[in-house]
Amino acid sequence: MGTADRIALDEDTWLLVLTGAGVSAESGVPTFRDSNGLWESHRVEDVASPEGFARDPLLVWRFYGERRKAAAGVEPNEGHRALVRAEKKLGDRFLLATQNVDGLHTRAGSERVVEMHGTLFKTRCSRCDRPPFEDQDTYENAVPGCGKCQRPGSTALLRPHIVWFGEMLDPADLHRIERFAQSAASSGGKLVFLAAGTSGNVFPAAGLVDAARKLGADTWLVNAEPAENTRRFAHFARGPSGTLLPALLD
Ligand code: BJW
Numbered sequence: 001m002g003t004a005d006r007i008a009l010d011e012d013t014w015l016l017v018l019t020g021a022g023v024s025a026e027s028g029v030p031t032f033r034d035s036n037g038l039w040e041s042h043r044v045e046d047v048a049s050p051e052g053f054a055r056d057p058l059l060v061w062r063f064y065g066e067r068r069k070a071a072a073g074v075e076p077n078e079g080h081r082a083l084v085r086a087e088k089k090l091g092d093r094f095l096l097a098t099q100n101v102d103g104l105h106t107r108a109g110s111e112r113v114v115e116m117h118g119t120l121f122k123t124r125c126s127r128c129d130r131p132p133f134e135d136q137d138t139y140e141n142a143v144p145g146c147g148k149c150q151r152p153g154s155t156a157l158l159r160p161h162i163v164w165f166g167e168m169l170d171p172a173d174l175h176r177i178e179r180f181a182q183s184a185a186s187s188g189g190k191l192v193f194l195a196a197g198t199s200g201n202v203f204p205a206a207g208l209v210d211a212a213r214k215l216g217a218d219t220w221l222v223n224a225e226p227a228e229n230t231r232r233f234a235h236f237a238r239g240p241s242g243t244l245l246p247a248l249l250d
Helices: 050-055 057-072 078-093 104-108 171-186 205-214 241-249
Strands: 013-019 094-098 113-115 118-125 158-162 190-196 218-223 235-238
Touching (some): 013 205, 057 158, 078 094, 078 104, 078 241, 113 171, 171 190, 171 205, 190 205, 205 218, 218 241
Parallel strands (some): 013 094, 013 190, 218 235
16 A cells, blocks of 8 residues: 555645545544444444434434534634635545535535535425525424425325435436546546545445446545555545645645
């Protein structure tokens, strides 16, 4: 594994970034799989699967209501801001695919962002195809129903606009990521894939490093601990993303 200490943002560099919960950890947002992570106090299958929602929608709404409240009260950190500066340098040769649903990249000022796992601050109907809408409500005591498609005797529940286990990611999001990487390759540019703050456990995000390698990308991982797929990367910088992203990118 390489030990170069900078990612050069040259005129022919295309940078595809994948972020995970670790990038928001220094803002005070809990990760999933670390000690004290969200999955320590909740069973994944109860709160982040369609089956869990069907079984106990109030529990699921309490979980996401708490997270809405917590995420609204935190601020982006230096890691988020380093990615904003990289985007300013690279323009359309930059794309940020995030698994995070906390909205902190956008609040920091990132513009070319794909929210692969959805967002905490939108709600949609679990049955009809009305577009997801902005929503800050925490629904602590009652599960909201859909005012658009509700029929007598049939309950259409509103749900968070989040991609749960066993659910498809939006194909348009995946195409946008693929198109970006392929444009880099076909333009003869230098593709760099940088993953930060992610345990490499969840697919398809964890497979992006391999897709990027196939296109000839240089691959970097910035993480506090080794990830499940560390060996797939050419470079591993171990430590907090709030310090390492500015050091690598500026
Ligand atoms: C720091 C730090 C600091 C801490 N600085 N670092 C192929 C193989 C096997 C299984 C599958 C497969 N393809 C699909 C699957 C099934 C499944 C899956 O991946 N399962 C695995 C568990 C094996 N995937 C899916 O179901 C996906 N859907 C799909 O593929 O659809 C197609 C399909 C449908 C039906 C059948 C088959 C295929 C959907 C996955 C959606 C995941 N959603 C979640 C929850 C919702 C979001 C929410 O509530 O917030 O998204 S799961 C959860 O994990 C969340 C995260 O986005 C995601 C990734 O977690 P992340 O970001 O990596 O966080 P952590 O906590 O795991 O790691 C944090 C890391 O940061 C750690 O390593 C720390 O060390 C580090 N860290 N502080 C730097 N300061």
